[in-house]
Amino acid sequence: MALRIAFAASNAPLAQAAKAALSRRYGDHAEDRADVIVALGGDGFMLQTLHRTQGNPAPVYGMNRGTVGFLMNEYSEHGLEERLTAAEETTLHPLSMSAECMNGKTHDALAINEVSMLRSGPQAARLRISVDGKIRMAELVCDGALVATPAGSTAYNYSAHGPILPIGSDVLALTAVAAFRPRRWRGALLPQTAEVLIEVLDPEKRPVMAEADSRSVRDVTHVHVRSEPSIAHRVMFDTGHGLEERLIREQFV
Template sequence: MSQPPRLALLASDTPRAQEAAEAYRARESFVSEAEAEAVIVLGGDGFMLQTLHHMLDSGRVLPAYGINQGTIGFLMNHPRGTRTLAERVARARRIAVAPLEMTATTGSGKQEAFYAINEVSLLRETRQTARLEVSVNGKVRVPDLACDGILVATPAGSTAYNLSANGPILPLGSNMLALTPISPFRPRRWRGAILPDHYEIEFRVLDPVKRPVAAVADQKELRDILAVKVRTAPSQALTLLFDPGKSLEERIFAEQFQF
């Protein structure tokens, strides 16, 4: 008989998550992240994203099984269950999620790179409309986009900010990215594009002094942006664990039928 997986337990600092963590520790055994084979994440979607980014930054990426102690819990599992956490993890379906890699050039000429699991977005910093040049695989596709911003979303992130900006929902496993303008003013009829996830997308800020732009990779923000390149980073793929019949793939699919 195989041994149950060694689990680490991480909880957000909200009272609800901390109370749940105490209850789990009272009845189940946990190890440190260094010894673990998977990590239990107690909190909401924001804390799950924070945990995944921490693992990317540390270089030690573990399968993550989220238990919702937040509001929406799109990336999480239901807190109720009759099985132990080790049993739930052993039975869970694995979903691979490849993040985006954003490389941004600031006004000082410095380049910085961050990963994004949901989306990379460019946003105007002031009341002035942003003006952006949009290129795909080195070819300019939109020479002058006047807008509040633009974003590139993964399938996992397509139901978040992207959907709020009237972007398309992308099924998990579609190997596509959503390129979605935010409140576009010109060209008026352009509503974005769906691109293969091996394409490289580049944005150039056309008037960075008068119309400054910030770049955001999930929760990390840079200001005074001149240019941004975005591409998928399959070598940094993350693994999310879901109870059978409750996978992220089904949740994304079901969002297309919400009214």
């Protein structure tokens, strides 16, 4: 029995052209009736697709029609059904962010890669970090701080000199962005079950914004971050090119 494939594409012309070509060749089913969803674009579009199809049981297989494409497979119009049948599957659990703002409103969001807090004014941010209810750093003066999942550890976390985490490590990375004081503090490794509270010590003078996979919240006073094991994203990769292999390979380039 042929696989029922649903194609989703970013607005980029290259992705739209790929969707048209693949749909003609393999058919295009509704996402709620598909066996697999094929996302065409870059990593940003892959994250959007995973968030959008969160309640859909079909796994998502990405093909790169964007730029970096770390979460994507190589693009080809040929042999797609065979590639999907043989693909490896990885389950990703997102982070949950609850951000409270100066106006008293609370914003909740999920992040597959990372939750970050970044200064939004000319002065460095002053942050206080607690883990599981215990203050671990009374004051961090920095451009920001982030909590990253293993899947997101090669993204912004890696650019901020955070560690690459093995996909099955059950660990989160807490990483400083351009730390000024303590100047040499680069971050910490936390168990996946940890609950992190990051407070802004001077929100009016030194405003801070929070982001969860590019969903932004401005003028935050504090942010709670924790893993959300009840939500599972199924992601597919070509045989021999799974996410675990990619994370290991990334450390030797």
